[in-house]
Amino acid sequence: MADIARRTEHRYGNRPTMKDVAARAGVGLKTVSRVVNGEPGVTPDTERRVREAIEILGFRRNDSARVLRKGRTATVGLVLEDLADPFYGPLSRAVEEVARAHGALLFNGSSAEDPEREQELALALCARRVDGLIVIPAGDDHRYLEPEMRAGVATVFVDRPAGRIDADAVLSDSFGGARGGVAHLIAHGHRRIGFIGDRPRIHTAAERLRGYRAAMEDAGLPVRDAWVSLGSTDPERVSTAVREMLAASEPVTALFSGNNRVTVTVVRALARHGQPVALVGFDDIELADLLGVTVVAQDAAALGRTAAERLFRRLDGAEEAPERLVLGTTLLARGSGEIAPSDV
Amino acid sequence: MADIARRTEHRYGNRPTMKDVAARAGVGLKTVSRVVNGEPGVTPDTERRVREAIEILGFRRNDSARVLRKGRTATVGLVLEDLADPFYGPLSRAVEEVARAHGALLFNGSSAEDPEREQELALALCARRVDGLIVIPAGDDHRYLEPEMRAGVATVFVDRPAGRIDADAVLSDSFGGARGGVAHLIAHGHRRIGFIGDRPRIHTAAERLRGYRAAMEDAGLPVRDAWVSLGSTDPERVSTAVREMLAASEPVTALFSGNNRVTVTVVRALARHGQPVALVGFDDIELADLLGVTVVAQDAAALGRTAAERLFRRLDGAEEAPERLVLGTTLLARGSGEIAPSDV
DNA sequence: TAGGCCCTGGACAACGTTGTCACCGCACGG
DNA sequence: CCGTGCGGTGACAACGTTGTCCAGGGCCTA
Numbered sequence: 234m235a236d237i238a239r240r241t242e243h244r245y246g247n248r249p250t251m252k253d254v255a256a257r258a259g260v261g262l263k264t265v266s267r268v269v270n271g272e273p274g275v276t277p278d279t280e281r282r283v284r285e286a287i288e289i290l291g292f293r294r295n296d297s298a299r300v301l302r303k304g305r306t307a308t309v310g311l312v313l314e315d316l317a318d319p320f321y322g323p324l325s326r327a328v329e330e331v332a333r334a335h336g337a338l339l340f341n342g343s344s345a346e347d348p349e350r351e352q353e354l355a356l357a358l359c360a361r362r363v364d365g366l367i368v369i370p371a372g373d374d375h376r377y378l379e380p381e382m383r384a385g386v387a388t389v390f391v392d393r394p395a396g397r398i399d400a401d402a403v404l405s406d407s408f409g410g411a412r413g414g415v416a417h418l419i420a421h422g423h424r425r426i427g428f429i430g431d432r433p434r435i436h437t438a439a440e441r442l443r444g445y446r447a448a449m450e451d452a453g454l455p456v457r458d459a460w461v462s463l464g465s466t467d468p469e470r471v472s473t474a475v476r477e478m479l480a481a482s483e484p485v486t487a488l489f490s491g492n493n494r495v496t497v498t499v500v501r502a503l504a505r506h507g508q509p510v511a512l513v514g515f516d517d518i519e520l521a522d523l524l525g526v527t528v529v530a531q532d533a534a535a536l537g538r539t540a541a542e543r544l545f546r547r548l549d550g551a552e553e554a555p556e557r558l559v560l561g562t563t564l565l566a567r568g569s570g571e572i573a574p575s576d577v
Numbered sequence: 578m579a580d581i582a583r584r585t586e587h588r589y590g591n592r593p594t595m596k597d598v599a600a601r602a603g604v605g606l607k608t609v610s611r612v613v614n615g616e617p618g619v620t621p622d623t624e625r626r627v628r629e630a631i632e633i634l635g636f637r638r639n640d641s642a643r644v645l646r647k648g649r650t651a652t653v654g655l656v657l658e659d660l661a662d663p664f665y666g667p668l669s670r671a672v673e674e675v676a677r678a679h680g681a682l683l684f685n686g687s688s689a690e691d692p693e694r695e696q697e698l699a700l701a702l703c704a705r706r707v708d709g710l711i712v713i714p715a716g717d718d719h720r721y722l723e724p725e726m727r728a729g730v731a732t733v734f735v736d737r738p739a740g741r742i743d744a745d746a747v748l749s750d751s752f753g754g755a756r757g758g759v760a761h762l763i764a765h766g767h768r769r770i771g772f773i774g775d776r777p778r779i780h781t782a783a784e785r786l787r788g789y790r791a792a793m794e795d796a797g798l799p800v801r802d803a804w805v806s807l808g809s810t811d812p813e814r815v816s817t818a819v820r821e822m823l824a825a826s827e828p829v830t831a832l833f834s835g836n837n838r839v840t841v842t843v844v845r846a847l848a849r850h851g852q853p854v855a856l857v858g859f860d861d862i863e864l865a866d867l868l869g870v871t872v873v874a875q876d877a878a879a880l881g882r883t884a885a886e887r888l889f890r891r892l893d894g895a896e897e898a899p900e901r902l903v904l905g906t907t908l909l910a911r912g913s914g915e916i917a918p919s920d921v
Numbered sequence: 922t923a924g925g926c927c928c929t930g931g932a933c934a935a936c937g938t939t940g941t942c943a944c945c946g947c948a949c950g951g
Numbered sequence: 952c953c954g955t956g957c958g959g960t961g962a963c964a965a966c967g968t969t970g971t972c973c974a975g976g977g978c979c980t981a
Binding site for chain 1: 936937938939940
Binding site: 599604605606607608611618619620623642644645646647648 | 928929930931932935936937938
């Protein structure tokens with residue numbers, strides 16, 4: 234009686250366990266375990282009785298207990314920046330597909346570009362004993378993950394490299410992509426080009442800025458301070474930056490925008506502006522083809538897939554040294570990047 | 578010795594446990610547990626020794642064991658259709674935010690619109706003993722979840738209702754939204770309006786079709802078979818449907834598209850078509866404002882938030898009867914829906 | 922100074938599963 | 952006819968944590 238009362242108030246509700254199934258089927262506990270796990274050494278008749286009992290009781294194995302015993306969770310965690318950002322959806326989905334192929338489930342979490350929240354999330358996932366972790370860094374110091382990695386949590390960084398530790402990273406070629414995009418504008422006759430990017434402490438943002446400067450320098454062009462704007466991707470800020478660059482004493486005739494969110498705002502701002510202004514954006518955007526927006530596209534799904542494959546190779550025992558993989562970008566010319574300078 | 582060897586080959590690598598911490602700090606196991614969980618009854622000095630040991634050993638509590646003991650996992654699962662679809666990103670993010678506020682982590686999985694995969698995923702999550710489940714149904718029979726729900730897994734369906742079981746559901750007003758969108762076209766003078774939607778076994782697709790028919794009937798307009806196209810959202814198929822409707826013996830002068838993916842393809846197809854054709858789409862799309870696409874917008878984030886809040890209310894003990902919540906839609910007039918019929 | 926109480930700390934069982942090992946009965950070979 | 956081997960089965964410990972309960976010591980009060 235007391236026993237029943239205790240079970241009833243237990244939080245799982247009243248889930249049957251293997252013990253219950255065993256009692257019902259009139260067999261031993263271990264035999265149930267064997268049937269559930271498809272292990273050999275059970276007569277067809279016994280197996281049938283066990284399966285009946287499972288069916289009747291609605292038993293489902295408790296993977297928490299299984300994990301505790303086996304040590305592997307068949308679970309990986311993905312810490313990204315913002316699941317609502319259209320760039321991360323395909324990336325996450327690609328990771329999921331690879332995980333699924335390896336029989337693993339996926340935890341998703343957004344850091345909201347906050348280093349503390351990234352750490353909190355990553356460590357919570359480690360406490361859940363994920364087998365592996367894929368992290369899109371928000372912070373620039375990942376030493377907090379060292380004990381975890383030593384303890385066997387496979388870890389791969391994506392989109393941006395890890396800070397202050399040696400770890401796998403899968404990146405897009407931000408520097409080369411931006412350099413190529415800006416060179417494209419220069420090739421179309423532009424000499425005063427503006428750069429509107431994200432906060433420079435974000436690795437990709439800094440790399441793209443570096444690519445912009447490199448392309449300008451390659452062409453022997455100066456870069457005025459008024460042509461570079463870095464900061465949040467807040468539409469208000471970006472719109473202001475666009476307005477100021479177009480109204481500066483040496484106004485720009487073309488813009489390079491540092492990521493998809495900036496590009497969206499810039500496109501809107503330019504639509505309100507009367508004269509045509511050339512634009513190349515980093516990251517592809519849905520419907521950008523119809524709007525004729527030229528972009529430097531990166532393959533988000535490939536980033537996710539590559540990172541996940543590397544993760545599972547490690548989980549399968551590969552002992553390679555940490556490596557940095559860089560994926561190329563593609564310039565998609567659609568019109569906005571091929572507009573000629575309006576004055577000169 | 579044998580003990581050490583066994584530990585070493587254990588899959589966690591060599592993670593310290595509370596026992597190890599206790600030994601190191603020279604206290605009892607339970608005292609470590611108390612410190613880790615912030616329970617009272619530990620002198621500051623003892624606590625300090627324990628914390629030092631934790632720091633040195635790099636201990637992190639094993640939540641699998643904790644879960645086994647406590648019965649609650651502080652974990653919820655979200656089964657959606659495709660994380661790469663821009664509609665589901667914000668929804669997922671909204672669920673995550675609510676989960677985070679309740680101290681829970683989120684499993685994400687995509688069913689790829691495959692009922693079997695949906696079931697497989699949902700049951701795998703139940704085996705992991707998620708406290709709750711949010712499901713965007715791919716299938717139309719969810720009786721397989723009955724044992725789980727009886728066993729205490731809180732379950733809320735989103736975007737589409739559950740099939741053959743009584744459960745909470747949070748939906749957008751597909752019927753009303755479509756009816757309003759089509760009425761908008763009619764109000765602008767259209768009498769021959771085409772409908773291009775998703776497979777009709779999907780609840781929302783069927784509802785939107787019903788809304789279309791209702792609006793036409795309200796206005797006393799006939800609906801020709803050639804004006805209705807249902808099937809996959811494959812661009813090939815949708816483009817063909819657009820072409821055929823515009824070339825039919827009674828060609829349509831306006832189109833209503835059933836969801837974001839269809840709309841994207843329709844916009845592309847109409848861009849290739851010479852004459853202007855009116856269009857209203859269900860679901861908002863990024864940059865649709867710049868393209869001037871009139872849409873019936875639903876609030877994906879609100880769907881996710883509402884569902885998650887309901888889930889956690891249940892987890893907090895609310896014993897309300899299953900309920901169906903319907904969220905309204907908003908018609909955003911941007912130009913494409915206000916084009917007058919080209920002939921008549 | 923004795924008695925009781927509170928505060929701190931630890932021993933032990935339990936959560937539900939899996940790995941190890943030993944047992945039982947039967948067939949087969951010597 | 953008995954030993955050997957093997958296939959089928961179950962008892963038991965262990966995974967790492969938390970809840971229960973008890974022990975010991977210091978302090979307060981009568």
